[in-house]
Amino acid sequence: MTVFTRVLGALLLLWLSAAIGAAAAEDLPERFAGEARIESQPSLPIHLELRRVGAAVEGSISMPIGSFEMTAIQEGHTITGRYEGPGGAGDMSLIIDGDTLTGTFGLGEAHGTISAQRTDLDAQRFFEPPEANLDLTTAQWLEDLDQLAEILSQKHGSPFHRISRPRFESEVAHVRAAIPQLDGTGIASEFVKLGALIGDGHTEVALPDDQARLPVELFWFEDGLRVIGIAADHQELLGARLIAVDAVAVEEVIDRLRPFIAAGETEWFVRAALPGLLRNPAILAAAGIVDGPSVALTLEVADGDRTQIEMTAKSEAGALAILNGAAPLWRRNETQGLWTEVLADGAVYVNWRSYAGLADAAAALLASLDAQHPPRLIVDLRDNTGGDYNAGRAFVEAIASRPWLNQRGTLYVLIGRATFSAAMTNAVDFMTMTNAILAGEPAGAAPNNWQEARRFNLPNSGLRVGVSTLHYEFLPGQAEVRPGLHVWPEPGDWGAPLDASVKLILSRP
Template sequence: MKKGLFSMIVVFFIAGCSQEEIIMESMLTTEMWLEDIEEFAQRLPAKQVDFYSLIDEDDFYQKIELFKIDVPHLNDAQIKVRLNQIISSLGVAHTGMGGYFIDEKYPFDFYWFDEGIFVRNTTKEYEEALYTKLVKLNGIEINHVIKQVSSVISYENEYWLKKKIPSYLLIPEVLYGLGIIEDMNKKTSFSFENEEGEVLDLIVSKIDNPNFVIKNELNPLFYQNKDQNYWFEYLPKTKIVYIQYNQCMEMKEMPFDHFVKEVFDFMDNNETDKLVIDLRDNTGGDSSIFAPFFKAIEKHELNQKGKLYVLIGGRTFSSARINSMELKQYTNAILVGEPTGAKPNSYGESQVFKLKNSGILVQYSTKYFNMDKKDLDALYPDLEVPYTIEDFKNGIDPFLEMVINHVQK
């Protein structure tokens, strides 16, 4: 998944990357949309590996023909949603669409904790909703909304879906295209429930670049330094060296092999009881970049059970999932956290083509990676750990706490 997955980082892909939106400057005519749909219907089957193993040929073209009939009666948002639903029906997380969502969103940072979807952050105007649970959107029960929104997301397991759903609930264009809201330019009602069971109803405006109220003061280590692909810190009280590996991508100012040397030199000169590699928020890139770490850890004294830990989660995807599997297979690492958002056996080495008129990006997979005889739906941790809203409120990282308190028997 090396170079192909590297492109996934550079080019926005709705299934796996952060949302760097490209706005369509003007509405397209029916004829222009029909041209794009025809281009989509011709190019995707030709480029996506195993296409007709993923979807019945007759079913695919029937969907396309019905879609074309409906186009004159659909608005832009509805057309984009239908395109998404068709490509998402393949069930391939690396195959999806992007490059068209409008920047303005509802000013919340939602996160799917163990107990449900909560407000992790918001603006001063809606601060009373902080840490409350989302229960309705535009008067619709959240479980029903989740079911509808799931249809536009490319995913292979529930763990990836749970990481993607919260951000989609913030996009007026998606909600409008699905019929969840009546007008994406007007305010929308959100209903929240606090810990006492009281319901808070808010009428919310969309906004571009909201100024959130919570900064980094209370955040645990894994929320920090997200602008760096990799970094490390020594925790003297527990004698743990903590490495956060955010992206499988070299940093010009610190090549990964230099970084690894710096980490291991530090450990050799400072008392270190445990080494932790955090991949829980790494959505991929080039899996080969991690090779210097394997070389360094192979004969190191920390390569033993109870000394070496790898943190994984629903956002551990693509090349990061490959590195997690390799750590599990070739070292004595203990995996801690949540199941990964990518299946051990999955499609990758993605490429992109652009639809002529809309500029929508269509990402497709060119290779199938068969890496696990069991064909599980995720890479599962050895020590599974829930993440609760109370953990977040109190600045606790339960994954790291598990490592600190774990004693290998």
């Protein structure tokens, strides 16, 4: 081999290495994390993942309000293009200068800005909350309290729309004084009360998911709180009515738990939230209802006799025995965001539980409806706690655009105590944009209130805090979204093919 051949071979290897390196660099995504702000609204966390293919740039943009796909062209340091997703679409312009990304974007008639730094984290890890830790020192809890007070009073769009600043500061001072005497679960429970004090359901302090719960589930019926789920060794108590917790009468229990629930929503929101609090001994202790790890429930059974059982909370309670053997219609198929069932008379029942994949699911449903022309369509929002109301509104508009379907007596919408946030908004859309008849209970969410929560985590405990940032007036002058046909849930709804609301609709001419 000559010297020339060896040199040429070395140059070729260098060129190939550089080419392979450049191709690999093009395949590796660039990630940036920071904040986005739309005009005067509070900022939101944002994560961008960009992938270059020559001058073209593709990628994804993730925010708490949703994810968007991006296509763009890069010229020098500037990237210009469009983004599109369930929450909307628009133009955007980005500039990358070293490890810093800045940019602007349009969303409808609004304009926003982006400021971010290069990161190694993907979107899932960036938005993943830290693991909660309630085993802290007094100093750490006091630091978290200061942070919580700052978040609630400075990040909320209008923190003192229901309570005064002096009242809020007084409650913070009360918690500060109590911290040295409380354990971690007790302090976290006091934080829950501070969040509820602001008054809207989107503003909250969430307790860790792994907290121990009592192996019992209750539902607030017209005649009181009744057992709908319980440990198998007590299943003879299914359907029993709650009379007292320890020595505290149920009426007093309800009053003591109200401070842990946002008061600015509807009374139906309270009915939805309170049974969950009754399963949590930490909340019961913070409310002064129980004192110790075991809880005594006094229950009234079908023949009027009363019995008392002792229960201890468990981190993993296991599956509970269910009243009449099965959940009611609106709670079935919990993992499905939108599912349908054709009823005996040909009516189509649609359980609209979530907004995940709604556009595709709604398109398929509408195509099926157009082919079938069923005599009735029943859209059930009773187990829908919210999502992107714009995506939901597109679904409502599609229904409204079909004259054969958008008729009074043909179109029904079911709402209830768990109908919250975007689901409430879309229930109002059905009221105002279609000829639908609403049935069930009033929605849990108040129609004119604060929404669009921004999320934070406290620095030491990792507790998740949500604060509302925008005020909406979806139904001016009305305190709640009321159905035209008010139907209470009944114990007999559990285990039955149809519940009382659907039966009423099917009985109408």
